[in-house]
Amino acid sequence: MSGNRIPNDRLRALLAEAEWTFENLAQAVNRAAQEIALTLVYDRSSVAHWLAGTQPRSPAPQLIAEVFSRRLGRTVTVPAAGFPGSDREETSGVTPRKDASAVTHLADLTGIASDAVQRAVLQQSPYQPDAHALPHWRAPSRRPAGRRPAGSGSRSALPRAGRTEVTTLKAAVRSFAAGLDRHGGGHARTALTVFLADDVVPWLTRPADEQIRVELLTEAAHLTYIAARLYSDAGLHGAAQRYYxxxxxxxxxxxxxxxxAVILRGLSSQALALGHRHTALNHAENACSALPAKAPTAVRSFIHAQIAVARAASGHNRRQVLTALAAAEQAATKSxxxxxxxxxxxxxxREFQRAQALHRLGDLTGATEALEASSRHRSPDDRRGHTLTHALRAELLVRHGHVEEAxxxxxxxxxxxxGLLSTDVDSARARLRRAFHPYFDQLAVKSVLVEQRTGYRTD
Incomplete structure (x- = not known):
C-alpha cells in the first residue's frame, strides 16, 4: 500500500450515499473479488485505512468502483471513488475505443496475452452486471470486403481469405468446444487466445468475398464465445465478460x-452463476427477442431452457417456468x-437445465429424474458435464436426507x-463437502471419504 495519507472524502461521500457501513463495503468488495477467482479478506479496518488515505493494491480500487456502481445504479469510476492514478486499466490498452471495429476489439483483447502486466489487469478486471457494459445491436457500417484497419499495412501484398480459412475456423470451434467439455476451462485457454491473435485476426483483415467475410466473422464470434466460456470456467469472470x-x-x-442471441444466452448463464438473477433473466429474454424467425429450432430450445432457469431463480411462478420449459421441449422436437x-x-x-429449473421450484423428484436422464444421454467425452450432473444430483439428494443414494x-x-481444471467443478466439490458434513459419521459417507482421502478428512 502506498503512503499517501490524504483523506479520501470521495469514498466517504459514496459510503454515505450508498448507506453502507464499513463492513458492508468490505464484504461487497470481497464478494466481487470471488467473481474473478480472487480471495480477499478486507474488513471494516481496511475501509478505515482507505478513508484515511491509504490506497489499496490493484484490483481493489476497480472492485470498489464496481460495487458502488452496482449499489447506486450508476457508473462510478475509480477516480470518482477517490483513487486517482490507480486505474491501470485506462492506460493499459485493455479497453479499446468504443467506436473501434469488432476486429480491432478482438486484436486488442487477444494481444494482451503477450504482455504480463496487461494480462494481469485483464484477469483481475471486475465483472459488471450492468447491461451498459455490453455493446448494443446496431446496423454495422458497410465497408469494402477485406479492408484492413487503419495503420495495419499494405493490402496489396495480402492473399485473399477463402473457404480454407472458414473450414479451419469451423474445425477450431469444434475442437476447442470439445476440449472445454473434456478438460475444463483451465486447459487450452492460452492456446485459443494465441490462435485468435496470430491466425484469426489476420484472416479477418485480408481481402475476401462478402460471403466469406461474413462466415469468417460468424465463426470468429463463435470461437470468441468459447474463449469467454473458458475464462468463465476458470473463474475469471471479468475477462470472460470482455470476450463475450x-x-x-x-x-x-x-x-x-x-x-x-447465443452469446447473450451465455452471458445470462454467467450472470446467474454469479447470483445476478435480474441480469440473467434480462439477457435470456433479450436473447429470445433477438432470434430471427428462421433461427434454428435447436438454438430456440437452448434459449428457452435458460429463460426457464432464470425465471425460476428470479422467483417467477411455477406456470411461467413450466411454460418456458415446454417451449424449449417443443422447439427441440422440431430440431x-x-x-x-x-x-x-x-x-x-436440456435435461440438466430442466433439472435446475425444477430444483428451484422445489420439485426434487422431477429434478433428480431429469439429472438421471441427462447422465444417460450425455456423451462420454463430456466429462465436465457428467461431473456437474453428478454433483447436482448428489447435492439435491443429500440435502433432502437421501444420504446413501447421494x-x-x-x-x-x-x-x-x-483431472478437470474447472472452477465450476471446484465449487461443486466444496458445496458437496459442506452438504455431506453432517453425515460424516455414517458408514456410506465414510466409505466415500476413505476412497477420496486426498483433500477430504473425516475429522
Missing amino acids: ATALRLANEAENHTAW RTLEGPFATYPQAA CESWRAFFKTAD
Missing part, C-alpha cells in the same frame, strides 16, 4: 442475429439433425472430476 462483449461485436458485424456445437442442443444439456453420485463425481 467482443463476440457480440463480431456477431453484429456479421449481421448474425442468431449468433448474437433437424445438424453438426457443430452451435447448431445442436443435446438432450443431456453417495452413489458423490462417488461418480470424484471419478469424472479427476
Whole structure:
C-alpha cells in the first residue's frame, strides 16, 4: 500500500450515499473479488485505512468502483471513488475505443496475452452486471470486403481469405468446444487466445468475398464465445465478460442475429452463476427477442431452457417456468439433425437445465429424474458435464436426507472430476463437502471419504 495519507472524502461521500457501513463495503468488495477467482479478506479496518488515505493494491480500487456502481445504479469510476492514478486499466490498452471495429476489439483483447502486466489487469478486471457494459445491436457500417484497419499495412501484398480459412475456423470451434467439455476451462485457454491473435485476426483483415467475410466473422464470434466460456470456467469472470462483449461485436458485424442471441444466452448463464438473477433473466429474454424467425429450432430450445432457469431463480411462478420449459421441449422436437456445437442442443444439456429449473421450484423428484436422464444421454467425452450432473444430483439428494443414494453420485463425481481444471467443478466439490458434513459419521459417507482421502478428512 502506498503512503499517501490524504483523506479520501470521495469514498466517504459514496459510503454515505450508498448507506453502507464499513463492513458492508468490505464484504461487497470481497464478494466481487470471488467473481474473478480472487480471495480477499478486507474488513471494516481496511475501509478505515482507505478513508484515511491509504490506497489499496490493484484490483481493489476497480472492485470498489464496481460495487458502488452496482449499489447506486450508476457508473462510478475509480477516480470518482477517490483513487486517482490507480486505474491501470485506462492506460493499459485493455479497453479499446468504443467506436473501434469488432476486429480491432478482438486484436486488442487477444494481444494482451503477450504482455504480463496487461494480462494481469485483464484477469483481475471486475465483472459488471450492468447491461451498459455490453455493446448494443446496431446496423454495422458497410465497408469494402477485406479492408484492413487503419495503420495495419499494405493490402496489396495480402492473399485473399477463402473457404480454407472458414473450414479451419469451423474445425477450431469444434475442437476447442470439445476440449472445454473434456478438460475444463483451465486447459487450452492460452492456446485459443494465441490462435485468435496470430491466425484469426489476420484472416479477418485480408481481402475476401462478402460471403466469406461474413462466415469468417460468424465463426470468429463463435470461437470468441468459447474463449469467454473458458475464462468463465476458470473463474475469471471479468475477462470472460470482455470476450463475450467482443463476440457480440463480431456477431453484429456479421449481421448474425442468431449468433448474437447465443452469446447473450451465455452471458445470462454467467450472470446467474454469479447470483445476478435480474441480469440473467434480462439477457435470456433479450436473447429470445433477438432470434430471427428462421433461427434454428435447436438454438430456440437452448434459449428457452435458460429463460426457464432464470425465471425460476428470479422467483417467477411455477406456470411461467413450466411454460418456458415446454417451449424449449417443443422447439427441440422440431430440431433437424445438424453438426457443430452451435447448431445442436443435446438432450443431456436440456435435461440438466430442466433439472435446475425444477430444483428451484422445489420439485426434487422431477429434478433428480431429469439429472438421471441427462447422465444417460450425455456423451462420454463430456466429462465436465457428467461431473456437474453428478454433483447436482448428489447435492439435491443429500440435502433432502437421501444420504446413501447421494453417495452413489458423490462417488461418480470424484471419478469424472479427476483431472478437470474447472472452477465450476471446484465449487461443486466444496458445496458437496459442506452438504455431506453432517453425515460424516455414517458408514456410506465414510466409505466415500476413505476412497477420496486426498483433500477430504473425516475429522
